[in-house]
Amino acid sequence: MKHKRLKPFPKDFLWGASSSAYQVEGASLEDGKGPSCQDVKEIPEGTSDLKVCADQYHRYKEDIALMAEMGFKSYRFSIAWTRILPKGTGEVNPKGIEYYNNLINECLKYGIEPIITMFHFDMPATLDERGSWGNPDSVQWFVDFARILYENYGDRVKYWLTINEQNVLTLSGPVIGTLHLPENCTNVLKEIYQQNHHMLVAQAKAMVLCHEMLPNAKIGPAPNISLVYPATCKPEDVIAAQNFNAIRNWLYLDMAVYGIYNAIVWSWLEENDATPTFVPGDKEAMKNAHPDFIGFNYYNTATVAASDLDAAEETALMGDQQSGREMAGIFKQVDNPNLPKTEFGWEIDPVGFRATTREMYSRYHLPLLVTENGLGAYDTLTEDGKVHDAYRIHYYQDHIRQIQESISDGTEFLGYNPWSAIDLISTHEGMVKRYGFIYVDRDEFDLKTLDRFRKDSFYWYKKVIASNGEDL
Numbered sequence: 376m377k378h379k380r381l382k383p384f385p386k387d388f389l390w391g392a393s394s395s396a397y398q399v400e401g402a403s404l405e406d407g408k409g410p411s412c413q414d415v416k417e418i419p420e421g422t423s424d425l426k427v428c429a430d431q432y433h434r435y436k437e438d439i440a441l442m443a444e445m446g447f448k449s450y451r452f453s454i455a456w457t458r459i460l461p462k463g464t465g466e467v468n469p470k471g472i473e474y475y476n477n478l479i480n481e482c483l484k485y486g487i488e489p490i491i492t493m494f495h496f497d498m499p500a501t502l503d504e505r506g507s508w509g510n511p512d513s514v515q516w517f518v519d520f521a522r523i524l525y526e527n528y529g530d531r532v533k534y535w536l537t538i539n540e541q542n543v544l545t546l547s548g549p550v551i552g553t554l555h556l557p558e559n560c561t562n563v564l565k566e567i568y569q570q571n572h573h574m575l576v577a578q579a580k581a582m583v584l585c586h587e588m589l590p591n592a593k594i595g596p597a598p599n600i601s602l603v604y605p606a607t608c609k610p611e612d613v614i615a616a617q618n619f620n621a622i623r624n625w626l627y628l629d630m631a632v633y634g635i636y637n638a639i640v641w642s643w644l645e646e647n648d649a650t651p652t653f654v655p656g657d658k659e660a661m662k663n664a665h666p667d668f669i670g671f672n673y674y675n676t677a678t679v680a681a682s683d684l685d686a687a688e689e690t691a692l693m694g695d696q697q698s699g700r701e702m703a704g705i706f707k708q709v710d711n712p713n714l715p716k717t718e719f720g721w722e723i724d725p726v727g728f729r730a731t732t733r734e735m736y737s738r739y740h741l742p743l744l745v746t747e748n749g750l751g752a753y754d755t756l757t758e759d760g761k762v763h764d765a766y767r768i769h770y771y772q773d774h775i776r777q778i779q780e781s782i783s784d785g786t787e788f789l790g791y792n793p794w795s796a797i798d799l800i801s802t803h804e805g806m807v808k809r810y811g812f813i814y815v816d817r818d819e820f821d822l823k824t825l826d827r828f829r830k831d832s833f834y835w836y837k838k839v840i841a842s843n844g845e846d847l
């Protein structure tokens with residue numbers, strides 16, 4: 376459908392950008408912070424560790440001032456669990472509480488709405504040793520942590536996100552450095568989906584608690600959603616696309632919104648003796664939880680064909696967030712010949728953004744908050760302190776235009792918070808894979824000055840925000 380006239384962005388649209396604690400803050404063991412699984416993981420060869428990152432912990436005032444200069448209405452960031460609770464449970468670290476108080480207040484000073492992710496890939500190392508999300512107690516650990524956040528920040532924070540990309544944790548945990556498998560695990564699929572179940576229950580309980588404690592706050596999930604296309608109109612490919620759509624996307628949103636397990640996924644787990652064990656109260660918690668919006672990260676779509684591997688062969692756990700998976704007999708991810716790729720091999724599909732959001736809105740009828748979207752690229756700082764990232768501007772122009780198309784299709788959006796506000800460390804490809812509007816002067820291993828520079832996209836985004844999306 377081609378619109379004759381595009382509808383404008385809503386007046387109070389939350390233009391901003393995002394980050395996550397372990398990728399941006401640095402100060403990884405400072406001021407009482409305990410180690411998270413990210414601090415103790417094996418760092419991928421050739422990439423930086425996570426000790427300093429963009430050093431936002433020490434430079435947040437400067438960073439928020441730059442975001443304010445761009446005109447941000449919101450900043451999505453995560454709270455490091457181990458800054459608040461160094462051991463994951465028990466004693467609270469006052470310095471950690473103070474840091475996020477300062478960060479939130481700094482945002483509010485400029486009228487920037489803080490959007491807080493409670494969990495972004497950084498399980499406390501102590502809890503990892505106790506089985507991480509595989510331990511049934513993890514539900515309570517998370518709810519206790521959430522309560523502390525609501526108590527301390529709920530007077531000022533209106534927007535909350537539960538777990539970042541739970542689907543990526545489940546599908547690509549080892550790549551992100553987060554999946555904890557017990558030794559001698561005999562049914563890996565069952566273990567993974569038991570962990571997933573605990574996260575789903577934890578999320579549901581945290582949403583209920585949020586509504587009880589903070590009646591004016593809004594809370595939602597933040598999965599990574601990619602509409603899955605069939606490689607051809609062969610009916611078997613369509614079934615494969617439905618399979619991956621269910622496993623990758625709808626499992627997470629059907630549960631968050633309707634409190635039910637997606638039937639295709641449940642049957643697949645049944646066939647593999649991998650259905651999760653429920654404890655009393657799980658079902659009720661899931662049914663009682665109602666998000667106010669759907670937060671989601673979008674990078675691109677996925678395209679799949681039928682998998683001709685024997686279903687008896689092991690189900691593959693591979694690929695990163697956006698690429699290359701096959702599950703025997705279920706689906707096989709293939710390249711989409713219609714789409715270009717980033718320098719890091721991720722497909723680029725702005726129209727798929729529109730398609731994904733239309734589909735989500737028709738399924739769930741909740742407003743959408745884009746919590747990530749963006750282009751990872753090699754940027755160069757010129758001698759006169761500029762970064763000419765026209766490629767990023769084009770990427771954003773194309774994607775923002777498609778949001779407007781989707782708005783014109785009737786989809787309700789709360790805001791757009793692409794990845795990332797400022798350069799930070801990628802999940803597994805280091806510092807050289809940059810996403811920010813703000814350039815950070817450091818290399819993979821050389822910390823240089825850590826000074827901030829405004830990229831061309833910085834000035835461009837400022838203009839977009841000032842015109843509420845009219846001047847792209």
Ligand code: BGP
Nearest residue numbers: 395540696751794801802803808
């Ligand atoms: C998402 C994560 C982010 C982030 C982003 C870019 O999956 O939520 O933490 O890093 O993708 O991915 P990458 O860093 O792998 O390029």
